[in-house]
Amino acid sequence: MYVLQLGLIGLSIALIPLLYVKTKGNRNKFRKLAWVAVFFTFDLIMFGSFTRLTDSGLGCPDWPGCYATATPFLAHSEIRAAETALPTGPVTFTKAWIEMIHRYFAMAIGVLIITLMVLAWVKRKELKQSPWLPTGAFLLVCLQGAFGAWTVTMKLQPIIVTTHLLLALTLLGVLTWLASRQEIVVPDGTLLRWRWFALGGLVLLAMQIALGGWVSTNYAVLACTHFPKCRGDWIPPMDFAHGFKLWRALGRTAGGEIIPMDALVAIHWVHRTFAFVVIPYLTWLGVRLRRVTALRKTATLLLLMLLAQLLTGLGNILLKWPLPIAVAHTGGAAFMLLLLVMLNYHIVTAGRLARAQTRQHSPQADSLGNAGSRSV
Incomplete structure (x- = not known):
């Protein structure tokens, strides 16, 4: 049940940029959505850095939720017990919220990429572009999610965390290439x-x-x-x-x-x-x-x-x-x-x-x- 709640939170966040693209007076909405996805991915990379540098990566020591709940509010007693047992440890209310906000926005970007992929296949004749690049971005974000889970379950093992970062940057590069394809080149x-x-x-x-x-x-x-x-x-x-x-x-x-x-x-x-x-x-x-x-x-x-x-x-x-x-x-x-x-x-x-x-x-x-x- 809590996984469904997490999905709804991610979808709710994704609706903000999706509605922005929908209501914006721009004929090429696919182009607009692609650049919005680039912007959000860049922001998520920076927030991921903030999460790591504040030692919040284990703020919720399970995945994808926080103590098998959708928000730290619902995991109040578990977080309080962990913080009381180890006040300077990896689990505090602040760190839990930082980690979960990072996960929420990661799910929202997943929704944006799924939307891009669906549009690329549905409008492939109109766009006159191969839909396989946004499909590759979707597969990449799934792999990125797996490494996000392993980052937590393997207790911030350096090679896992580094790979998680590199996959995020690869996703940024793929989305940038996809967005650039919508521009006019002389x-x-x-x-x-x-x-x-x-x-x-x-x-x-x-x-x-x-x-x-x-x-x-x-x-x-x-x-x-x-x-x-x-x-x-x-x-x-x-x-x-x-x-x-x-x-x-x-x-x-x-x-x-x-x-x-x-x-x-x-x-x-x-x-x-x-x-x-x-x-x-x-x-x-x-x-x-x-x-x-x-x-x-x-x-x-x-x-x-x-x-x-x-x-x-x-x-x-x-x-x-x-x-x-x-x-x-x-x-x-x-x-x-x-x-x-x-x-x-x-x-x-x-x-x-x-x-x-x-x-x-x-x-x-x-x-x-x-x-x-x-x-x-």
Whole structure:
């Protein structure tokens, strides 16, 4: 019964953006809904970061509800007992509400994606686009829900939490690509020369995000509290074997012992060092793409977000990981991913359209067309 109540809560939240799209004076409502889904997914990623950084991931230690109820209100006695037994533990009323709000909005996004998928299949002739991309987004959100459950049942195991974050960012990328498909792109064959450079930037950013997720889920941000050196050295003592052992409990080695500080230093140092690869590359890419009129706005935003990301990263280190800056750092990474997906889509699509136009107007195509008209 409580699962049905949870579903109704998620549906009620989803009705707000759905009604907004329905009543908005916009002919292409599918396009509007796709961008709304992107917006809500981005917000959920930031709220998920807030949930993790406030240690609220186990605010309700079961799934999908809270002590087998739909809201913390109904689990009042269980939460009170857990908080009384361990006042500084993972279960409090505040943490329970943070965790459940995160789940409510995740269900609402699921409803939005289901709506997109249904519309894509029903209006596939009108949209003139394959409905398999929104179908893939639906499958992805189902997988994301499974990892959300495992995050709780496996007690915040770092590899599960990191994968949960990466799947959320992948979903954001897929929805951004889907929304970008609804935009008008002017053919431009010259953009294809940037195709592999833009893809390379996306890959490098994805790798850096994965390393950053590993830092966050292992709580290794404060393993190095100075910059540019780490613990007084350019290359401090590090334990890569324990630090990058993927399958282990939070704060433990694979053997169950307390994870050594040198392992946390290794996790932090690799993420910090790889930034010296990613930042120069994306800076170069953004500066070059700003010269292309059609890409100037997106490339400029990428450069601004890159600067903001550098500042929030330094702020996390020098200011001892304050919550607002830590959440902003996650949001900045997600927004940079969104921008790079948009750039990749525009470059690939503009190039393909230009090639298609070239083939249509080639002499061979003209001769075939003339021969066909004569035969008729």
